Amino acid sequence: MLVDSHCHLDFPDFAGEVPEIIRRAQAAGVGRMVTICTRLKEEPNVRAIAESSDAVFYAVGVHPLNVGEEPQEPSLADLVAFAEHPRMVGIGETGLDYHYDRWPHDLQARLFRTHVAAARETGLPLIVHARDADEDVAALLEEEHAKGAFPCVMHCFSSGRELARRTLAIGACLSFSGVAAFKSAEALRSIFDEVPLERVLVETDAPYLAPPPHRGKRNEPAYVAETARVLAERRGMTPEAFAEATTANFHRLFSKIAP
Template structure:
């Protein structure tokens, strides 16, 4: 069994095909999918999908690229929504200076609210960081010093220094299809550095389809190819990669009822 720890099943790319996409994933041995919220104001949409499909879970959070639209969302509101059935984590939240640098202040404010929610709920925080390595490392180090919280560096594509900082702070690290791209040397370097016990795999579908589907619409079934690329880079048996990444998922996302999955072949 393999887990797609990060996909966006509410995006219009799937719409009417969603039942087929989920069936494809199960046929490929994907036991669990987590559909990730990017706008808290649209939480109902991801939550509805998680409630419809037994093996789909969801998160709750504001993507940094949407931060300027959700600065008014309070900690209390997040804490209340986090109690919903099938919510297993917070985020994706963080910093993204790649698309737009004009809302750094808003991004930091919203990210801090998510950090506090992660502390108070004990839920892991799915972190999105792009072109913001230094600010991300600074924020994580200073916030973690004040009081700890659980973190997942998702779709890791940052520099090796942020990877090392993350590991010092007990982060889990999730790799997407980028790890299968030949030219993604920094991601390969990070994949070698992170112990397999702390690695999760994801698609970030509909984006970032792994080789051999690069450039096409991605879907959770393709996470198999990400695991394969990871096995090659770390020179591990593919079964070991399936087993370890699924184990890491259950350790981090401890709200998922692991006992329901004991029948699955690991």
């Protein structure tokens, strides 16, 4: 069994098709999916998708590109309260995104720290987004880790070797998306080569970043099998062995989900 550790089944790209998307994923050997909330106002919709299928769980957070859109700044208590739901299994996605520079960096960092505190309090994994902000992401995670450990995954990892090194040092997992299967991504695959197998997850970030042979089209959880095949070959592993390892990693990190 494979797991898609990060997708967005509530996005408009999948409107009216979610049951079929889930069926196709299961037919491709993807037995579990975590659909990620990026705005708190969307939590009811994301929760409903998770409640609709035994294969789907969900996470709650405010994406750094959405932090200025919340009616009021989410508190630690707000995030912790969501964790009471049995199918809510992660905090995020959160982090820093300087690529579009849509919101002030201090606002992004403040909300990032609130999410870290929620992960620490609940024991649920922090799901981190980092784009053009490697140094600040690493520094904030290291500073917060010094206050108390928390489980963590760097989602859709496509940053540099230094961020990989520093986040691995505080116990984070690295999740690889279809980007790692792009022909142009040899530098990223060379970083993947250095990540201990027990820290590797796979994901789609669907509807974005479809791996070959679907590149340029809408991504969906079934396609995580294509990414896993490329990465398994890179490690000299069979697809079955790689699936078994990454699924075991997923269950260690997302410990609220029974294997």
